[in-house]
Amino acid sequence: MTSFKINTESVDFDGDPGTPLLWVIRDHLNLTGTKYGCGIGQCGSCIVHVDGRAAVSCVMPVSGVDGRSITTIEGLAATQAEPHPVQQAWLELDVPQCGFCQPGQIMATVDFLKRHPRPTDEDIDKNITNLCRCGTYVRIRKAIHRAAELMAAGEGT
Amino acid sequence: MSARVHDITLNRRQFLIVGSSVAGGLVLGLPAIGADHGDSERMIGYFIEIASDGSVVIGSNQPELGQGVRTALPMLVAEELDVEWSKVSVRQMPLGIVKTADGYTWKYGGQGVGGSTGLTSNWDYMRQIGATARQQLIRAAAERLGVRAHQCTTRPGVVTCGSLGTEIPYGDLVADAAQLDVPDEAPPLKDIDDYRIIGTQQKTIDALDMVTGRTRFGIDTVEPDMRYAVIARAPVLNARVKSFDDNDARKIDGVLDVFTIEGPEPGAPYTILASGVAVVADSTWAAMKGRDALQIQWHESANATDSSEKFWRENEAALETTGQVVLDDGDFDTAMASAVKVVEGRYRVPFVSHAPLEPQNCYAYVQEDRCHIIAPTQMPSGASRAAAAVTGIPREHIHVDMTRVGGGFGRRLTNDYVAEAAMISKQTGWPIKLLWSREDDIRNDFYRPGGLHELRAGVDADGKVVAWTQRLASGSKYYRRPNMPDENLWQAELYPDDFPKGLVDNLRLEYFHNTIGLPRGSWRAPAHTANAFVIQSFLDELAHASGQDPLQLRLDMLGDERELPYNGHGGPTFNPGRLSRLIRFVADRIDYGVERPAGRGVGLATHFTFGGYAAHAIEVTVSDDGRLGIERIVAAIDCGLAVHPNAVRAQLEGGTIDGLSTALGLEITVRDGKVQQSNFHDYPLARIAAIPAAFETHILPYDDVPTGVGEIVLPSAAPALANAIFAASGKRIRNLPIGDQLAA
Ligand code: FES
Numbered sequence A: 001m002t003s004f005k006i007n008t009e010s011v012d013f014d015g016d017p018g019t020p021l022l023w024v025i026r027d028h029l030n031l032t033g034t035k036y037g038c039g040i041g042q043c044g045s046c047i048v049h050v051d052g053r054a055a056v057s058c059v060m061p062v063s064g065v066d067g068r069s070i071t072t073i074e075g076l077a078a079t080q081a082e083p084h085p086v087q088q089a090w091l092e093l094d095v096p097q098c099g100f101c102q103p104g105q106i107m108a109t110v111d112f113l114k115r116h117p118r119p120t121d122e123d124i125d126k127n128i129t130n131l132c133r134c135g136t137y138v139r140i141r142k143a144i145h146r147a148a149e150l151m152a153a154g155e156g157t
Numbered sequence B: 001m002s003a004r005v006h007d008i009t010l011n012r013r014q015f016l017i018v019g020s021s022v023a024g025g026l027v028l029g030l031p032a033i034g035a036d037h038g039d040s041e042r043m044i045g046y047f048i049e050i051a052s053d054g055s056v057v058i059g060s061n062q063p064e065l066g067q068g069v070r071t072a073l074p075m076l077v078a079e080e081l082d083v084e085w086s087k088v089s090v091r092q093m094p095l096g097i098v099k100t101a102d103g104y105t106w107k108y109g110g111q112g113v114g115g116s117t118g119l120t121s122n123w124d125y126m127r128q129i130g131a132t133a134r135q136q137l138i139r140a141a142a143e144r145l146g147v148r149a150h151q152c153t154t155r156p157g158v159v160t161c162g163s164l165g166t167e168i169p170y171g172d173l174v175a176d177a178a179q180l181d182v183p184d185e186a187p188p189l190k191d192i193d194d195y196r197i198i199g200t201q202q203k204t205i206d207a208l209d210m211v212t213g214r215t216r217f218g219i220d221t222v223e224p225d226m227r228y229a230v231i232a233r234a235p236v237l238n239a240r241v242k243s244f245d246d247n248d249a250r251k252i253d254g255v256l257d258v259f260t261i262e263g264p265e266p267g268a269p270y271t272i273l274a275s276g277v278a279v280v281a282d283s284t285w286a287a288m289k290g291r292d293a294l295q296i297q298w299h300e301s302a303n304a305t306d307s308s309e310k311f312w313r314e315n316e317a318a319l320e321t322t323g324q325v326v327l328d329d330g331d332f333d334t335a336m337a338s339a340v341k342v343v344e345g346r347y348r349v350p351f352v353s354h355a356p357l358e359p360q361n362c363y364a365y366v367q368e369d370r371c372h373i374i375a376p377t378q379m380p381s382g383a384s385r386a387a388a389a390v391t392g393i394p395r396e397h398i399h400v401d402m403t404r405v406g407g408g409f410g411r412r413l414t415n416d417y418v419a420e421a422a423m424i425s426k427q428t429g430w431p432i433k434l435l436w437s438r439e440d441d442i443r444n445d446f447y448r449p450g451g452l453h454e455l456r457a458g459v460d461a462d463g464k465v466v467a468w469t470q471r472l473a474s475g476s477k478y479y480r481r482p483n484m485p486d487e488n489l490w491q492a493e494l495y496p497d498d499f500p501k502g503l504v505d506n507l508r509l510e511y512f513h514n515t516i517g518l519p520r521g522s523w524r525a526p527a528h529t530a531n532a533f534v535i536q537s538f539l540d541e542l543a544h545a546s547g548q549d550p551l552q553l554r555l556d557m558l559g560d561e562r563e564l565p566y567n568g569h570g571g572p573t574f575n576p577g578r579l580s581r582l583i584r585f586v587a588d589r590i591d592y593g594v595e596r597p598a599g600r601g602v603g604l605a606t607h608f609t610f611g612g613y614a615a616h617a618i619e620v621t622v623s624d625d626g627r628l629g630i631e632r633i634v635a636a637i638d639c640g641l642a643v644h645p646n647a648v649r650a651q652l653e654g655g656t657i658d659g660l661s662t663a664l665g666l667e668i669t670v671r672d673g674k675v676q677q678s679n680f681h682d683y684p685l686a687r688i689a690a691i692p693a694a695f696e697t698h699i700l701p702y703d704d705v706p707t708g709v710g711e712i713v714l715p716s717a718a719p720a721l722a723n724a725i726f727a728a729s730g731k732r733i734r735n736l737p738i739g740d741q742l743a744a
C-alpha cells in the first residue's frame, strides 16, 4: 500500500508499487491534466510537484512518493476562478497551440521561478528543458518573464 | 426541438434550418438528418445557438490541432452575426455524414484539416451561416415593430430600427426568429472595411482549459467499463507475427487478453501499418508490462536488408542514369550547352517522423450494429471509413467524436490507429482505449520521404539563369497507395508549377523512385519542405558561384507582381511578386546589406506553399570550433487577409521552429530493416535554448481573401538557416540534418 497526498486529497494505492506515478495519476485517480509524451523523462509533459519540487512522474515508481505530497496542474491554482500567476501569464501571452505540453511547461516554470524569481534568458535556457512539438518557445519565454513580474508584484502587495 | 423546418440551399450540398432550442433560444444550423441519437446529439449538430440572455454558442466543425481553427471559424460566424466576441463560446462538433443514394455526404460541411485548408474552405460557408442568423433576427424585429426589414439594422447583439429609435436585444427576438422561414436568397456579406472581429487580435477561445489541465485530448478519454490496449509491433519493417507465447504476459495482474492483429499484405495498400500482438488490460501500465512480457516470433521480412546506406547508395546510382522526365520546358539541352557557367549541387533530405507530442491513441467501442470512436484525428471521415472497413458496420452507424488534438503535422490524416482500436474492440467486445507508446510512434510512422536532389543551372554572360534542372531520387509518399500507377509516384514529390516554372525558360524535372520499405505520408507542407530547402539553398550557391548577390538574384528571377498559372494545390495562380515583396521586407528588417564580422552571417529564403507566401531572414554565429548559435529570426507571411492574426503569428513562430528543429537534428534511419530511432533522446526535437528571444513575426496584408497558414510558414525556415551558416562560416549544408557537420 502506498499512501500520499494529491492536491489536498489523501490517496491509498494498493496496486503494483512499481507503477509509474504518472499512470496512477492518470488511470487510477483520473487526473488527466498530467500528460504522457515519452515515458523516459525526456519531454516534461508529465511534470508534477512532489513536496513542492518539479519531478517527471513517468519514471518515478509510485512507491517513491509514499508519505509525500503531490501537486498536479489541476491543483495548482487555489481556486478555479483565480489561476496561478504562471497560468495567468500563459493566458496573457496566449501560449498554447495544441496545448498538450503546456501543463508540464507550467509545472516546470512554477518550480523554476521559486529558485530564479527574476530569471535571465540564460537561466531559462539552462533550466527549462520541456519539449514543445508545436514550437511555442517564443511565447513560453515571454510568459516566464511575465509570470516573474506578476509574482514579484503579488509579493509587494 | 419544436421547430418549423425550412431548407435553403447554401451551396449544392448543404442545407440550413432554424429552430428553437429546448431553453427557447434560436438555433440555426443543419438538420440532423436521420438523427437517432436523441435530442442531445441534434443539439451538438447546430452551428449557432443564441440564448435569451444574448449569449451565443457556435459550433466548430473542424478538428483543432493547435492551428487555431476552433477560434478562427467562430470568428467568421460572429462577425456576420454581429455579436460581441466576448459573448461567444464554442462547441466542438462531431463528424457529420449522411447516407445518400450513391454514398455519403456531409451534414455540417466538409470536415478535415490538411493542406492548410481549414479556414479557406470554410470562409464563405461560415460567414453565410452568421449572416443568415442575423437576417432572421432583423426580420423578427421588423415584424414586431411593423416596419420593413431593410429599415432595421444591427449593432453587436442588438437590432436597431433607426426611424423609430427602437432597439431590441437579440435575446428578446430569438423565440420569434425561430418561427420564421429562412428566405431562399442568401443575405449579402459584410464589406472588409466593416469587419469588427475578423482581422482583430483575439485569444485562443479555450486557452483557460488548456492551462488548467481541463482540456480532454484523445489520450484523456475515459468511458464506462473502458479497458486499455497496447500493441507489440514488429521490430523489422513489414514482418508478420509467426507465433507468440503469452504465458508470462497473462500472469501479470490486470492483463485480460492477448491476441494477434492482422496487418496488410506486404506491399499492399496500408490499412494499418503491419501486424502485431495486442494486449488488453485494466490499466495502461498493466498493458505495457504485459507487452514487455510477450515472447513473439516474427516471420522473415522482405525488408530485412533495408538500410539507409543502401537507400542513399541506390539514389546516387539512380542519378547516374536517366529518370522519368516529368517537366521539359523549352530546349533544355541547348540552353544548358550555351551557358557560360554551370553550377551543380546534390542535397540530401532525410526521412523524418511527425512525433506529435500526444502519441497516437483511440477509443473504440464496437457493438453488434454500431460503433463509437473518440479520436484525435485530422480526418474524421477517414476515421469513420477505417472503422467501417474493419467492423463491417455501415458508416451511418459509426459515431466519431473529435477531441482537441495534441499536434497533427499530417500524421493524423491517416487513421490506422483508429482501425487498430476498432479491431481490438471488435475482438473483445469491450470499449477500449488504444495507446501507442512514444517508441511505437517514432518507429512506426508514415514518415516524410527522404530523397537525394540534384540541382543544376546554367547562367549566361549577364548572370541570367537560362537553364535549370532538378533531378530527384526519393521514396515517394504515394508508395502503397491504392490505385496508384508507378508513373504517377513523382506527383507527390515534385510540384512542376513551383518556382522556377515560368521564370526560367528551359526547365527540366526528372524523377527516380526508390522502393525502400519505410512507410511514408504527409508531413506538414509535404514536398515543399524538401524542395524549398534544396532550391533556396541552391539559389544561394548559384549566386555566389556566378558572382551575384543572393537577394538580387532572387529578385531578378521573381520580378514584379503578376499571376502565373499554377495547377497544383494552392492554385490556380502563383504571383512571384508577392515573394519579392516578402524577401525584400525580411532582408530590410535584418539589415541584410550591413557587413558582419567573420563568424556571423545572414541568410534569406522565400517560398510559395498551398496558396500562401512566406519568407525568412535568419542571423547566426558559427564559432571557430563549429558551435552554431541562432541569433535572430525574422519571419514574414502574406496570407491574403489574416482572419485571426494572433494565430497566424503563432503559426509563424511554431512553423519556423518546426523547420529549424527538423533541420538541426532530426533524421529517421534504418539498419537491417529496423528503424534506429525510438524516442526523444535519439530523435532530439529542439528545446527552448535553441530558439532566440530575438524573433519577429510580420503579417503583410494583401487582399480580402484568406489563404491557409499552418504549412506556408515552414518551408523557407531551413534554407534561410543553411544560407546563414554559409554566410557566417563558408560551410555549405547540403545534407540534412545539420547535426555535427559544423564541428571543425
Ligand atoms: S512523459 Fe515523462 S518526461 Fe516525457
Ligand code: FES
Pocket: A096, A097, A098, A099, A100, A101, A102, A131, A132, A133, A134, A135, A136, B066, B357, B406, B407
Ligand atoms: S503546444 Fe503543442 S506540444 Fe506544446
